[in-house]
Amino acid sequence: MKVSIIGCTHAGTFTAMNILKQHPDWEVDVFERNDNLSFLSCGIALWVSDRVSDPNKMFYASPDDLAKMGATMYMKHDVTNIDFDNKNVTAKNLETGETFSQSYDKLVLTTGSAPIVPNIPGIHSDRVALCKNWTNANELRENSDKIKSAIVIGAGYIGAELAEGYSHLGKETTLIDALPDVLSKNFDVNMSKVAEKDYLDNGVTLGLGEKVESFEDNADGTVTVNTDKNSYTADIAVACIGFRPNTDLYKDEFETLPNGALIVDKYMHTSKPDVFSAGDAASVFYNPTQDNQYIPLATNAVRQGILVAKNIEKDTMKYMGTQSSSAVELFGRSYASSGLTVGHAKVLGKNVESVTFEDNYRPEFMLTTTPVLMNLVWDPETREIMGGALTSMYDIAQSANLISVAIQKKMTIDELSMVDFLFQPNFDKPVNYVSALAGAAVEKADSKESV
Structure with missing residues (x-):
């Protein structure tokens, strides 16, 4: 069997590694534009702000690793x-x-994503950087020692982290987004406001609800970002506006989402025979809404890549779908979420109920404890959990994984409130804070039903 893999970041890397483990006698050709693979781009802000022990450890595999497993590597090759x-x-x-051509028996399209670069005057200036790959990471890292100020456009995870990173370095930092709140696609307003206060308390200028209209290079080497409301000037601007599927070469041949992401089934098949796709080039099945959506996350890419390998010979294992679980740390505060927010549910036209609850993570008799702010979202008809989010100066990231499992298994708020959680004063209260959140949801749901 001869397999060609186009693109090798996360989905492509895991596809190749697992095919070669399961079928060491197969011929596997890997085509990649860059000279590296498996770069963990979620660490760019940490690398730029000097919080990475060793940049080489931001790669978990190399072309040589795959070659030793038996792959034929075509690095710096463009299909x-x-x-x-x-x-x-x-x-x-x-x-x-x-230029050369060669045949394949099975094809895997893991071409990933590309940064969204709107047609805004001046955006292609040398003073406007992107934040996506290893090349971008190194450019930003080198510039960080030279600049005194930075403007970050886009207050999603990547932009939010980068702005926090520049602030950590003592740079004069501005964060701009057309939406009215930071992290608005991952958290509801009450948690966004917590983040916004931390930015302001740390000297970051916020330009929220402002649409960028142009970039202007200045004679002194700075760049000015003009929005529909204000103008901001700094030594560098970084566009973190979002990502789109990198499928322009072939998307017209397939069934896709409106943005060009290839629609794949539960076995990672595309709409063409013998063609698979995974990662940022593909759709994912979003469990809270039970439909295909575009959610470019490394976690999704890794799982889908593993599934391509399992199913490339015959259908063996189904995709379980995703809850889009994610987390970020900003100014020492953790934010973690899984599934729907109330805001996202409204955009999708979904009828949901929600509750907000705050509790200390462990007993007040301890010398220290820390409050945890939590949201829980559920279906008012079935009482099944559809989403949850937490924020605290205490590390609550793994609790989002718990909520992810609850959504995956279609647990109700009633069931989550009675799960067998441990109790030990060093770690939590007799009623764990997630259980208490679910209990608050049950109380609210029951009170509505009794009216």
Whole structure:
């Protein structure tokens, strides 16, 4: 069997490794534009702000690793054409300019995502950087020693972390987003407001609810970002506006989401025979809404890549779907979420109920304890949990994983409130804070039903 894998970040890397483990006699060809693979881009802000022990450890695999397993590695090669009918791939060596074609039996499209770069005047200036890959990471890291100020556009996870990183370095920092709140796609307003206060308390200027209209290079080497409300000037601007599927080469051949992400089934098949896809190029099945959505996360890419390998010979294991679980730490405070927020549910037209609850994570008789602010979202008809989020100066990240399992298994608020959680004063209260959150949801739901 001859398999061609196009693109090798997370989904491609895990696909290749697992195919070669399960089928060491297969011929596996890997095509990648860059000279590296498996870069954990979620660590860019940490690398830029000097909080990484060793940048080499931001890679969990190398081209040599895959080659030793038996893969034929075509690094710095760009696939320029795919003949799906005749099962043929054409690639260009980006160093020599040589072009060649070769056949495949099975094809895996793991071309990932590309940063969204809107057609805004001045955005292609050398003073406007991107934040996506290893090259971007190194450029930002090198600039961090030279600049005194930075403007970050986009207050999603990547932009929020980068702005916090620049602030950590003592840079004069501005964070801009067209939406009215930071992290608004991951958390509801009450938690966004907590983050916004931390930014302001740490000297970060917030330009929320402001749409960027242009970038202007200045004679003194700075750049000015003009929004529909204000103008901001700094030594560098970084666009962290979001990502889109990197599928322009072939998306017209497939069934896709409106943004071009390839729709895959539970076995990672695309709409074409013998063609699989995974990671940021593909859709994911979103369990809270039971439909296909675009959620570019490394965790999704890794699991989907493993599934491609398991199913490439025959359908063996189904995709369990995702809850889009994620977390971030800003100014020492943890934020973690899984599933729907109330805001996202409204956008999707979903009828949900929610509760907000705050409790100390362990007993007040301890010398120290810390409050945890929590939200829980559920279906008022079935009482099944659809989402949850937490924030605290205490590390609550793993509690989002617990809520993820609850959503995955279609647990009700009643069941979560009675789960057998441990109690030990060093760690929690007799009623664990997640159980207390679910209990507050039960109380609210019951009171509504009794009216």
